[in-house]
Amino acid sequence: MNLIRGFATTIKHVFEEPVTIQFPEEERPVRERFKGRHALKRYDNGLEKCIGCSLCAAACPADAIWVEAAENSDEARYSPGERYARTYEINMIRCIFCGYCEDACPTEAIVLEHEYRLSFNDRVDAVYTKDMLIDPVPPGGQDTPQVTEPGKFTRSIPEMKDPD
């Protein structure tokens, strides 16, 4: 009797749909709070949010981030305030995707997105530069460097939409 019951379980599972996800063709959607590859954000007018303060680099437990700041001017403005990130590099095979950089950022410039396809043939390829990380210019915005009127972008941290 136990034998029949055992084989009944087996036969029941034969007619079930397979659970396998055919990965390269079919993807399981990630969770909303999944932390994948970083992105550097822009304001609606195209200015970069990153002000080059290096707080993300200080917060990084794996020392994966390298930031080099430079001075803004009204003739060539990259971000609001005094400074912008001239060099912004993240070593993807060093980064542990903990999200501390996201928490440390005062302007919410760096956000961990949902991209996770990160494999490299060479470890030099794993260093993502600013050009690779930064978001495209939003529609209606202007690419950096911008020429801005003096006195308009004096504050590095403008009033944020949702400070939470």
Next chain:
Amino acid sequence: MGVTNKLGEMGVVTLRLEEAVNWARTNAMWPMLFGLACCAIEMMSTQASNYDMSRFGMELMRPSPRQSDLMIVAGRVSRKMAPVLRRLYDQMPDPKWVLSMGDCASCGGVFNNYAIVQGVDEIVPVDVYVAGCPPRPEQLMHGIITLHERIKQNRLADWA
């Protein structure tokens, strides 16, 4: 080198042979079990039914280096483990590849200290680095696909 030098340019024949050999190599790759830390859990998950690595011809994780041709280094390699890893790599028959899975195997990750090897490429040649801490099973499979793309570019002239 090798055959092409002796026989001259074989044209279509060599191309087909290359394709056939590369096809065989990519579709029946036997990975060696080298789970060292938390990445190994994700490696097991990749083998399990949800992701099923046997779709890529990797039915078995071989615990024996002499029967495997891909070493998936999953986890941080301590200085004490390094000679073992090198020895197992040397015991694998050619052609062999190494996939460094996760941050710790690739470059030490958060463990920047005296006890951990700062990247397994200090001791063995690594073909593919997979980022993530630990990588999702999809990321490991993406790494394997990247390795397959790399092997498909192998040329007959490079074998000898």
